Amino acid sequence: MKPNMKTRSGTAALAAFAVLGCLTLSTTQASAAALPVVDMEATVLAAQIDPRRADDTLTPGAKDSVLAVERALxxxxxxxxxxVDGYFGTTTITAYAAYQRSLGYTGLAANGLPGASSLATLGQNRFTVSHVLKPGSKVQRDGYVVNTRTQAMLTEAERLLGRRLVLSQGSYNPGGDPTSAGTHDGGGALDINVDGMSATTRTAAARALRQVGFAAWVRSPSQGDWPWHIHAVAINDTDQATQAQNQVGDYYLGFNGLANHRPDDGPRIPIRTWEDYQRTS
Structure with missing residues (x-):
């Protein structure tokens, strides 16, 4: 009996198709592997620090990621x-905000800090994104609003401190407190009630907040029109208002986060983000 030529031809065709499919997949994988990788954590950090620098020093570990973003812009x-220099200064912030608006984003979603969705869209066929940051959904805490990332950070700071921290102001509170100058308009910013705390406990609370990734300071009535409290901003929260972004940058550069731009008066510890803390704890 003669071999079934139709069957053999079909088998050959399937084999050829399989080989072609493998080649296509390999090509796609190689293409993706060839794209530069943007580290979102490093990029957002640079976008907070660089605009506050007095010079053009680059944020360590961020240059290649920032360059990829700037080239796409x-x-x-x-x-x-x-x-296009690897420095995420005010000009790059403005350009990124314009890009966010071109996508239809408004308000906090167009604050010039790269968000996960806008960064992924910008990177299509240009770069991939690693270490993705997301502030999470809004939740209630002590009668105020924070996001789930901030909530997790507070919970861990409480564990380190060994006591509950009660808010006197939360996040996403535009116009809620005129003395805050807009710092609390976005995410990641909060104030903590220190009634009944000794000076030692206040400092310990600020230290615990810094350990988990907040830029945190004890504020006194001598510094402004407010009672004693602890002010904290979650580093790398992409929902931050511009004023909160500036405070994070000042914290990294050794300042107190106030308009007088004086030296940091809080407990000095190695600065790290929430994500850094989670990786090393």
């Missing part, structure tokens, strides 16, 4: 070539 005619 340049390709969209949102950033001039001379600003």
């Amino acid at each position: 340049q390709a969209r005619n949102l950033l001039d070539a001379r600003w």
Whole structure:
């Protein structure tokens, strides 16, 4: 009996298709592997610190990621070539905010800090994104609003401190307290009630908050029109208002986060983000 030529031809065709499929998959994988990787944590950190610098020093570990973002903004005619330098300064912040608005984002979603969705869209066919940051959903705490990332950070700070921390102001509170100058308009910013705390306990609370990734300071009535409290901003919260972004940058650069731009008066510990803390604890 003659072999079934139709069957043999079909088998050959399937084999060829399988080989082609493997080649296509390999090509796709190789193409993806060839794309630069943008570290979102490093990029957002640079976007908070660089605009507050007095010089053009680059944020350590962020240069390549920032360059990839800036090149993508340049390709969209949102950033001039001379600003594609790995420095996420005010010009790059403005360009990124314009890009966010071009996507239809408004308010906090167009604050110039790269968010997970806008960064992924910007990176299509240009770069991939690692260490993705998300502030999470809004939740209630002590009658105020915070996001789930901030809530988790507070819970861990309480564990380290060994006592409950009660808020006197939360996040997402535009116009809620004129003395805050807009710091609490977005996410990650909060004030903590220190009634009944000794000076030692106040400092210990600020230290615990710093350990888990907050820029945190004990505030006194001598510094402004407010009672004693602890002010804290969650580093790398992408929902931050501009004022909160500036305070994080000042914290990294050794300042107190106030308009007088004086030296940091809080407990000095190695600065790290919430994500850094989780990886090393």
